[in-house]
Amino acid sequence: MNPQATLSGAFLQSAGSTLPDALKTMRQQRATALADMPVPTRKTENWKYSSRHLQLDDSLAGTLVGGSSNTAFHNGDAYRVVIRNGQLDLDASELPDVSGVEVLAFRNLEDADAAQLAERLDNTLDSKAVQFARLNSARFEDGLLIRLAKNAVLDKPLFVFCENGGDKAGSAYPRIYVEAGQHSQLTLVEEYTSVGEAQALVNTVTEFSLADGANITSVRLTIEGQQTQHIGATAARLQANARFESHCVGFGGPLRRHDLRVCLEGKGAECKLNGVAVTQGQQHLDNHTVIEHVAPHCESEESYRNIAADKSHAVFNGRIHIHPDAQKSNANMSNKNLLLSTGAEIDTKPELEIYADDVKCAHGATVGQLDEESLFYLVSRGIDRKEAGTLLSMAFINELIEQIPVEPVRDAAHARLVRFIEQSFEGA
Amino acid sequence: MLSIKNLHASVEGKEILKGINLEIKAGEVHAIMGPNGSGKSTLSQVLAGNDAFEVTSGEVTLNGENLLELETEERAREGVFLAFQYPVEIPGVSNIQFLRTAVNSMRKHKGEPEMSAVEFMKLARETSKQVDLNPDFLKRGVNEGFSGGEKKRNEIMQALLLQPKLAILDETDSGLDIDALKVVADGVNALRAQDRAILMVTHYQRLLDHIVPDYVHVLAGGKIIKSGGKELALELEERGYGWLGIDEDAAK
Numbered sequence A: 001m002n003p004q005a006t007l008s009g010a011f012l013q014s015a016g017s018t019l020p021d022a023l024k025t026m027r028q029q030r031a032t033a034l035a036d037m038p039v040p041t042r043k044t045e046n047w048k049y050s051s052r053h054l055q056l057d058d059s060l061a062g063t064l065v066g067g068s069s070n071t072a073f074h075n076g077d078a079y080r081v082v083i084r085n086g087q088l089d090l091d092a093s094e095l096p097d098v099s100g101v102e103v104l105a106f107r108n109l110e111d112a113d114a115a116q117l118a119e120r121l122d123n124t125l126d127s128k129a130v131q132f133a134r135l136n137s138a139r140f141e142d143g144l145l146i147r148l149a150k151n152a153v154l155d156k157p158l159f160v161f162c163e164n165g166g167d168k169a170g171s172a173y174p175r176i177y178v179e180a181g182q183h184s185q186l187t188l189v190e191e192y193t194s195v196g197e198a199q200a201l202v203n204t205v206t207e208f209s210l211a212d213g214a215n216i217t218s219v220r221l222t223i224e225g226q227q228t229q230h231i232g233a234t235a236a237r238l239q240a241n242a243r244f245e246s247h248c249v250g251f252g253g254p255l256r257r258h259d260l261r262v263c264l265e266g267k268g269a270e271c272k273l274n275g276v277a278v279t280q281g282q283q284h285l286d287n288h289t290v291i292e293h294v295a296p297h298c299e300s301e302e303s304y305r306n307i308a309a310d311k312s313h314a315v316f317n318g319r320i321h322i323h324p325d326a327q328k329s330n331a332n333m334s335n336k337n338l339l340l341s342t343g344a345e346i347d348t349k350p351e352l353e354i355y356a357d358d359v360k361c362a363h364g365a366t367v368g369q370l371d372e373e374s375l376f377y378l379v380s381r382g383i384d385r386k387e388a389g390t391l392l393s394m395a396f397i398n399e400l401i402e403q404i405p406v407e408p409v410r411d412a413a414h415a416r417l418v419r420f421i422e423q424s425f426e427g428a
Numbered sequence B: 001m002l003s004i005k006n007l008h009a010s011v012e013g014k015e016i017l018k019g020i021n022l023e024i025k026a027g028e029v030h031a032i033m034g035p036n037g038s039g040k041s042t043l044s045q046v047l048a049g050n051d052a053f054e055v056t057s058g059e060v061t062l063n064g065e066n067l068l069e070l071e072t073e074e075r076a077r078e079g080v081f082l083a084f085q086y087p088v089e090i091p092g093v094s095n096i097q098f099l100r101t102a103v104n105s106m107r108k109h110k111g112e113p114e115m116s117a118v119e120f121m122k123l124a125r126e127t128s129k130q131v132d133l134n135p136d137f138l139k140r141g142v143n144e145g146f147s148g149g150e151k152k153r154n155e156i157m158q159a160l161l162l163q164p165k166l167a168i169l170d171e172t173d174s175g176l177d178i179d180a181l182k183v184v185a186d187g188v189n190a191l192r193a194q195d196r197a198i199l200m201v202t203h204y205q206r207l208l209d210h211i212v213p214d215y216v217h218v219l220a221g222g223k224i225i226k227s228g229g230k231e232l233a234l235e236l237e238e239r240g241y242g243w244l245g246i247d248e249d250a251a252k
Helices: A021-034 A111-120 A131-139 A372-379 A385-401 A407-425 B040-048 B072-077 B095-109 B117-130 B135-139 B148-162 B178-191 B231-239
Strands: A079-084 A087-094 A101-105 A144-148 A158-164 A170-172 A175-180 A185-194 A200-210 A215-222 A228-238 A243-251 A255-264 A270-279 A284-293 A299-308 A313-322 A330-339 A345-354 A360-369 B002-011 B014-024 B029-033 B054-062 B080-083 B090-094 B166-170 B197-202 B215-220 B223-228
Touching (some): A111 A175, A131 A228, A144 A185, A158 A200, A175 A185, A185 A228, A200 A215, A215 A255, A228 A243, A228 A270, A243 A255, A243 A284, A243 A407, A270 A284, A270 A407, A299 A313, A299 A345, A299 A385, A313 A330, A313 A360, A330 A385, A345 A360, A372 A385, A372 B072, A372 B090, A385 A407, A385 B090, A385 B095, B014 B054, B014 B223, B029 B040, B029 B231, B040 B054, B040 B072, B040 B080, B040 B166, B040 B197, B072 B080, B072 B095, B080 B148, B095 B117, B095 B135, B095 B148, B117 B148, B148 B178, B166 B178, B215 B231, B223 B231
Parallel strands (some): A079 A158, A170 A200, A175 A200, A185 A215, A200 A228, A228 A255, A243 A270, A255 A284, A330 A360, B029 B197, B029 B215
Antiparallel strands (some): A101 A144
């Protein structure tokens, strides 16, 4: 690819959609501003390791349609929203009827609400850092808006099933915006899956705006097919004493990229970010996280772990930025990596930028292999190597999986990880 | 049952075992004693199949089957069990999960149905009492935060669960106080059976007060230099290794 290339104009043609005018206008403005967006190359710092896996052929520019699905969305005791190729499927959804909680489709918003949303979309993002979030803003055709009034509590988790794929190549732009009022509370589970066989680009943006004391738990699973490139962004802005907890579980693909940005803007805000990623074969997965400590007395705790097998490649880039006024910040970041084969590659880069003098910051990154002594101990008890390797690999990530607060998601993620890792040891 | 003929083994190019010959029949308990560095632990590890050690020549058979051709896990399934001198801690894998996986691997090998979690929990609880381990240990990570004595008891518990044909106990007495030593010895004595051979590797004689061996061998400089009955252990305790012409310091 020509290193000077800008995004093909084909990606900036929004399909007609039923969005309210205010959102259509906003989208058009974003598209215009994007016209000269350079496609990331090896020289683009935040895409250094992933640009060569990025495939932006014009055939992917059109919106994905079709991709018949018989998926039964089981989610136990929870509410449900189904988003197919970026469009909310309200018939397949099971919306909450809880006072102070609104779950709405962008396309159904009243004009005033749409105008307000158009003002707010993108306001959690650092658009320079997440190029592809801008593309989503130029292309989304519908979206999920969740509004929680002051003190509103959603009693059960809300599952968002994002299913993408089509009969022919294309892209989808799922969009979620959560507006959490003071002391409101929500657990949101996003699950990204694929249908169909056609090549797909899935470009997501999920934004959380947390007022004082709001408390949000976000769980994000990407378990898409090998025909799907996934480029997602999640961003949260926290006012005073708000709390944001995130659990990401990612399975490898031709390209899996997730940018997570948390901005601690109000005094006493805190976040906890956990991530687990597994790759095998030729897969590539890249997690970029940024935590902005803007206000004093905020806390962040981050732990990401990767397991890379075969010739796969996993990337972690974690940045903590302590602003000058953010005294008494407490930030802790850890990234641990496990290589299951000599052909696998992990690149990890913790970055601390500190402009305040009274802070506690710690970061650490490790890359290792399975412990030979532990492996010998297990096989000396008759356990075969595949099972022993799987047990030890799961031991490496279990601590994080166990913290996923929604039981059916935790169990399903665990079972899926075991199957994935077993495959990594097959024929090894 | 176990037949070792002229076994030579080295680690990182250095020869440690220099021609071991040993025959152990079913039902017998043998003790191998010797100063530090004589090759006792190497022998245990080689028998279990640790590929950090290279067997350069010789033959080892278990009931006529060539052990040296088998992978570690295959040896275990054929009935070889090594109680480690230093059992490894594996945080993140629970003891109960580990034990059940091991037992079910053996059962699968023998064509027996796997044990359910509930069924196995019952068995594991009973067995843990036999070695005086609190059943709470089952929920913890494998050997994680266990004291030296608890680790050794956990090893014996595994032997009781896996019911091996050949149990090799590598310095199972080291680091144990007298009460723990008795518990471990009771466990080992419970393993004694007509169809099972036990090979104890030890530096000290005191374990042999509690587990009385049928034969005692002295290993020094990578070879067995003397064999005898249980009285040989007492003699070693009294006289040390010097009378056998072993310089303990030089052996290290």
